[in-house]
Amino acid sequence: MKEAIKNAAKVIIESRATIALTGAGISVESGIPDFRSKDGLWSKFDPEEYATIYAFRENPEKVWRMLKEMEEIVGKAKPNNAHIGLAELERMGLLGSVITQNVDNLHQEAGSKDVIEYHGNSKTLTCLWCKKTYDYEEKKGQYPPKCECGRILKPDVVFFGEAIPPLAMERGYQLAGSCRALLIIGTSAVVSPFNMLPRMAKQAGARIIELNLEETILTHDITDIFIKGSASTSMSEIISHVEGLKADNINR
Ligand code: APR
Numbered sequence: 001m002k003e004a005i006k007n008a009a010k011v012i013i014e015s016r017a018t019i020a021l022t023g024a025g026i027s028v029e030s031g032i033p034d035f036r037s038k039d040g041l042w043s044k045f046d047p048e049e050y051a052t053i054y055a056f057r058e059n060p061e062k063v064w065r066m067l068k069e070m071e072e073i074v075g076k077a078k079p080n081n082a083h084i085g086l087a088e089l090e091r092m093g094l095l096g097s098v099i100t101q102n103v104d105n106l107h108q109e110a111g112s113k114d115v116i117e118y119h120g121n122s123k124t125l126t127c128l129w130c131k132k133t134y135d136y137e138e139k140k141g142q143y144p145p146k147c148e149c150g151r152i153l154k155p156d157v158v159f160f161g162e163a164i165p166p167l168a169m170e171r172g173y174q175l176a177g178s179c180r181a182l183l184i185i186g187t188s189a190v191v192s193p194f195n196m197l198p199r200m201a202k203q204a205g206a207r208i209i210e211l212n213l214e215e216t217i218l219t220h221d222i223t224d225i226f227i228k229g230s231a232s233t234s235m236s237e238i239i240s241h242v243e244g245l246k247a248d249n250i251n252r
C-alpha cells in the first residue's frame with residue numbers, strides 16, 4: 001500500500017486540478033455510521049420507510065425518529081484527519097473543490113472552503129407547505145420541529161425521490177469533466193446521479209485515486225490507484241508524502 005500512497009501523492013502534486021468526491025465513509029471515524037456497511041444506518045432503518053420524500057409526507061413523525069437519532073450523532077461529531085487532510089490540500093493550492101454526498105458539515109468545519117453538497121445540508125429546515133426556512137439551532141431539541149404555520153419541518157437534505165440542488169449538479173458535472181485528478185473517498189458509488197461523476201472524470205482523462213476500506217464497483221472499472229484502509233489513516237499518509245515532495249521540489 002505504501003507504493004499506492006506515494007503514487008497518489010505524486011499525482012496530486014503534478015495534477016494542479018484535483019477535486020475530491022466524498023461519501024459517508026469519510027465521516028465514520030468521526031462517529032457517524034455510513035449507510036450500507038454491516039452496521040450502517042440502512043441496517044436499522046429501511047430507506048424505503050424512512051428516507052424517501054413520500055415517506056416524509058406520509059408520516060413525518062416516523063421519519064423524525066430516524067432524523068433525531070442521526071442529529072444527536074452528527075451534533076457530537078468532529079472532523080477527522082481525512083476531512084482535515086482535504087482542507088490542508090486546499091490550503092496548499094493542490095485541491096479545488098470537495099463534492100460531497102454528506103450532510104454533516106464536517107468538511108466546512110475542517111476548513112474546506114469550496115464544498116458542493118450534492119445531497120443538501122442538515123443545518124437548515126424548510127416547511128414544505130409555507131416554504132419558510134429555519135436554522136437548525138432555532139429548532140434544536142424540538143422533535144419533530146414545527147413551522148409557525150403548525151406543520152412539521154423537513155431538514156434541507158435530499159431525500160430519495162427529490163431533485164439534486166441544480167447548482168450543485170451543474171458544478172459537479174463541470175468540475176468532474178475538467179479535473180486532472182479525482183480523489184474518491186468513502187463512497188460505495190451506488191447512488192446516482194452522484195455516481196456518474198467518477199466516470200465523467202475518467203472519460204475526461206483524469207487519474208482516479210480511490211480511498212476505501214474495501215473494493216467498490218469503481219475499483220476494477222475506473223480506479224487507477226486504490227488505497228485500501230481507513231480514510232483518516234490514508235489521507236494522513238498522503239499528506240505527509242505530499243509535504244515531503246513539496247519540500248524536495250523547493251530544495252531543487
Ligand atoms: N474509511 C474509508 N472508507 C470507509 C470507512 C472508513 N473508515 N468506513 C466505511 N467506508 C466505506 C464503505 O466501505 C463504503 O464503500 O464508505 C462507503 C460508504 O458507502 P455508503 O454507506 O453506501 O455511503 P455513501 O456512498 O455515501 O451513500 C451514498 O446513499 O443513502 C444514500 O443519501 C445517502 O448520501 C448517501 C448516498
